[in-house]
Amino acid sequence: MSYLITTKNILLETILTITNLNKKFGVLHAVNNLSLEIKKGNVYGILGPNGSGKSTTLGIILNVVNKTSGEYKWFGGKLETHEALKKVGAIIERPNFYPYMSAYENLKLVCHIKEISENKIDEKLEVVGLLDRKNSKFKTFSLGMKQRLAIASALLNDPEILILDEPTNGLDPQGIRQIRDIIKLIASNGTTILLASHLLDEVEKVCSHVLVLQKGKMLYSGKVDGIMSNEGFFELEASNLNQLSETLSQLSAVEKITIEEGKVLVFLKTPMEASELNTYLFQKGIVLNHLVKRKFSLEEQFLALTKN
Amino acid sequence: MIRLLHIEFQKIWKNRASRILTIAYFILLSFVALLASINFKFIGIDFRLADMGLFNFPFIWHFNTYMASILKLFLAIVIVSMMANEYSYGTLKQNLIDGLSKKEFILSKFYTVVAFALASTVFMFVLNLILGLNFSSYNEADIIFKDTSYLVAYFLKLVGFFSFCLFLGILVKRSAFALGFLFVWNIVEAILKWNVFAKLNKSETFSQFLPLESMSNLIREPFTRLNIIKNIETTVGGEAISRDYSVQFIPCIIVSIWILIFIILSYKILQKRDL
Known part of the structure; x- marks a missing residue:
């Protein structure tokens, strides 16, 4: 099985390779010896606290920040960076357009830069729901609309990869929902996406792969299922908590037992079903008031990873 | 190139602001033509600028390119702000x-600068040709096209000045500060020329290499070339001062190097x- 997965990964076309990338701002080491590979068809989430080097890394591969050392290659290094970027769609931090131009005119300019025809403008404006406002000046748009226009702009060339840096930052709940729905729609069409965010449920819902960064270093890189496939833990309640935890400590599958807010939390070393545990405790004469088996959420895993 | 332009x-x-400034610039350029119709009375005698030889070929090339280059500040604002706005x-970043x-x-940006300079030059050429043909006392082809080197100097002067503005826009990032810098730089050059270099008794030798000074050396002031001013000078000074007004090769080279820099x-x- 694992062999099959590896072969499949090799067959996938590589879009971006980063090798030993470094960026220093004075004494600050913003990106520290980072290496990664982005394959076609996957949806990647980059997680990391503020200042972890997410935006700097994206800035470097997008030609706006100079690297200190290391390398990155777009599409196997066949194209120069600025030529490669014509096949990429990217939005960073905040939407940047000419405020005095209309939505349509702004997108027309992007078409000239990317050297593509203008006939997809209407179609992409439709995707983000801005077609009826296409002749309004950019400066009259709300932040949510500006962000949606940025997505339309990034989609103009039907990009090989869509790079989104904090696309829902500063938006109201409706705006966040709209952007998220658009991203899901795009992902479902098979577009490769690289999504930097600190909204973990966003990444959990949309992404197939996750990269965790902290202080410029890669802490984890792999499938979202991978980071979440832990043995999980049980939440238990009984009338005598001490007796309960004592009995539990005799089990070989148990790694750690803690008592929190009147509940016993049991962390496992090896897999164990809830029924198995229940049967065992019942045989020992303990009747449970409460039994839940839980898995760590991406958020808990992320917080645990980035704790130190 | 076409794509970038x-x-x-x-x-x-x-x-809108850039559009209005650009249009205003070309309208003001054509106002040079209105000078021709200026009449004023002085000690009971009618003066008409056009009759004073202002629009005689080949002098018209010198006088009008000099006057027109004063207006370059309009386009300078457009160029500085087109950079600072980015x-x-x-x-x-997004581009x-x-x-x-x-x-x-x-x-x-550079192509745009050249395009603006070229448009101004062509505009001046056509305008002066029309004015000259109407008002000049001479209209033989070889006299008409005699001093057209002033047009080359005018073009170079504009490209040089706009490139300087472009550079300041990129360096300073804010249009107001960049224009302020331009003004301060003007003063710095004046101090260098009239004070620092003058003390060394090498004022002209050194100051010709300064960017703004070299640009102004391209087209020297035309006023002392007018008969009326010459007469005053001779009366006051006792003898005629001879000056070389033609476009010199050295300033052209210096300005071209500045553009490159x-x-x-x-x-x-x-x-x-x-x-």
């Missing part, structure tokens, strides 16, 4: 992300900067 002109033309709107290279970005420096700055 197209991109840049859309940016400028859609901006920073303040964050569109410089690069969308796939414009830093080189293409600078080139698109400004554009290359702009590119280097953009390349080094993290946006």
Whole structure:
């Protein structure tokens, strides 16, 4: 099985390779010896606290920040960076357009830069729901609309990869929902996406792969299922908590037992079903008031990873 | 090249302030023609500028290109702000992300500068030809096209000045500060010329290499060439002062080198900067 997965990964076309990338701002080491590979068809989430080097890394591969050392290659290094970027769609931090131009005119300019025809403008404006406002000046748009226009702009060339840096930052709940729905729609069409965010449920819902960064270093890189496939833990309640935890400590599958807010939390070393545990405790004469088996959420895993 | 010019002109033309300034600039250029119709009475005698030889070929090339180059400040504002806006709107970053290279970005600005200078030069050529043909006392072809080297100097002067503005826009990132810098630089050059270099008794030798000074050396002031001023000078000074008014080769070279320096420096700055 694992062999099959590896072969499949090799067959996938590589879009971006980063090798030993470094960026220093004075004494600050913003990106520290980072290496990664982005394959076609996957949806990647980059997680990391503020200042972890997410935006700097994206800035470097997008030609706006100079690297200190290391390398990155777009599409196997066949194209120069600025030529490669014509096949990429990217939005960073905040939407940047000419405020005095209309939505349509702004997108027309992007078409000239990317050297593509203008006939997809209407179609992409439709995707983000801005077609009826296409002749309004950019400066009259709300932040949510500006962000949606940025997505339309990034989609103009039907990009090989869509790079989104904090696309829902500063938006109201409706705006966040709209952007998220658009991203899901795009992902479902098979577009490769690289999504930097600190909204973990966003990444959990949309992404197939996750990269965790902290202080410029890669802490984890792999499938979202991978980071979440832990043995999980049980939440238990009984009338005598001490007796309960004592009995539990005799089990070989148990790694750690803690008592929190009147509940016993049991962390496992090896897999164990809830029924198995229940049967065992019942045989020992303990009747449970409460039994839940839980898995760590991406958020808990992320917080645990980035704790130190 | 056409693509880059197209991109840049859309940016400028859609901006109302830039559009108005550009239009105003060309309207003011054509006002040079109105000078011809200026009549005034002096000690009971009718003066008409056109009759004073102002529009005689080949002098017209000198006089009008000199007058017209004063108006270059209008386009300087457009150029400085077209650069500074890219920073303040964050569109410089977005342009690069969308796939414009830093080189293409600078080139698109430089082509625009050249296009503005070229348009002004062509405009002046046509305008002066019309004015001259109407008012000049001479209209033989070889006299008409005699001092057209002033047009070359005018073109070079504009490209030089606008390249300087472009460089300042990239360096300072804010239009108001860049224009302020231009003004301060003007004063610095004056101090260097009249104080520092003058003390060394080498005022002309050194100051000709300064950017703004070299640009103004391209077209020397035409007023002392007018008969009426010459007469006053002779009366006051006792003898006629002879000056060389023609376009010199050395300032052309110096300005061309400055243009090169400004554009290359702009590119280097953009390349080094993290946006």
